[in-house]
Amino acid sequence: MKVGDLVVRKSYGGDITFRIEGLYDHISLLKGTDYRLVADAPTSDLVNVPETTMKRRKQQAQIKMIESVEALEQHRQRQSERRQTEFQFANAPNQAAHFEMPGKVLHLDGDPNYLQKSMTLYNQLRVPAEGHYVSEAKMSEAVYTLLPRSRPDIIVITGHDGVLKGLKHRDLYSLQSYKNSQNFVNAVKTARQYERNLDMLTVIAGACQSHFEALLQNGANFASSPGRIMIHALDPAYVxxxxxxxxxxxxxxxxxxxPHTITGTEGLGGIETRGSHRLGMPKWKDLSTLNVTPSVT
Structure with a gap:
């Protein structure tokens, strides 16, 4: 075994594919390739993933993500057609076609690789987004600094989390039983100090096995993980x-x-929240084609 190898854990039935991030004596530090999970395991418990297996798993995840992207594209098209019809019923002139203003996303991620994957998805869907790699412990400070500067409609606060192993008395109601849920809660609180209205700033928070209830109770609109399961790297970005x-x-x-996330309602839940997409009119003009007479000296 060496750093960079793709492996699964025998003791967990090979359910999640990891990349070895570090080797320390007989212990390996692992990071999920598709799920927001950091773990450690005895190196003897690891098995290299056959290339054919890895390809199959990637194809399955890719198929699901393509279906999700297509569903979003169809939703956007239906919404655009519906709103265009409303303009026509309002006797809006044909030349006054509308323009779209989707909500802006500020995405804070404790994993640089997952951040890049999320930004690629936003770009593919033409969602205006700003992304920052921030360690979970510094999320609250980053939210305090970046929210007034970015002024987004939606903020994603995610990274790595998990229920801690080896606790003598594990209490899933306690934030102390989770690796980073307290950090995510602190960041959500900071976001709500900036904007209290749940419909003016949509907050999406959490990662694998995060304390779902605590995140919602402190102001998140959507959060992970109701079933304390591993969530896919792109699920928060899809929401x-x-x-x-x-x-x-x-x-x-x-x-x-x-239905369009990888992990479903066991992985992500939330409260009903207004969207952030707006239409305006008239459609923006190509300024290079306008014949404008200057009026100011």
């Missing part, structure tokens, strides 16, 4: 994209989101 392209007239329902 953010859905919020960005749901009309401010409509409510985002978790029941509409869950």
């Amino acid at each position: 953010a994209a859905k919020a960005a392209y749901t009309s401010i007239r409509d409510t985002i329902h978790i029941a509409d989101i869950a």
Whole structure:
């Protein structure tokens, strides 16, 4: 075994694929390739993933993500057509076609690789997004600094989390039983100090096995993980994209989101929240084609 190898854990039935991030005596530090999980395991418990198995798992995840992206694209198209029809019913002139303003996302991630994957998804869906790699312990400080500067409609606060092993008395109600849930809660509190209105700033928070209830109780609109399961790296970004392209007239329902995430309602849940997508008119003009007479000396 060496750093960079793709492996699974025999004791867990090979359920999650990891990349070895570090080797310390007989212990390996592991990071999930597709799930937001950092773990350690005896090196003797690890098995290299056959290339064929890795390809199959990647293809399965890719198929699901493509289906999710297509569902978002269809949702956006239906919404655009519906709003265009409303303009026509309002006797809006044809030349006054509308323009779209999807919600802006500020994405803070405790993992640089997952951040890059999320930014690629936003770019693919044409969601305006700003991303920052921030360690979980510094999330609250980063939220305090970046929110006034970025002024987003949606903020994603994610990274790595998990229920701690080896606790003598594990209490899933206690934040002390989780690796980073307290850090995420602190960041959510800071976000709500900036904007208390749940519909003016949509907060999406948490990672694998995070304290779902505590995140919601402290101001998150959507959070992980109701079933204390591992969530896919892109699930928070998908929820953010859905919020960005749901009309401010409509409510985002978790029941509409869950079928298009990898982990469903066991991985992500939340409260009904208004979308952040707006339409305006008239459509922006190509300024290079306008014949404008200057009026100011």
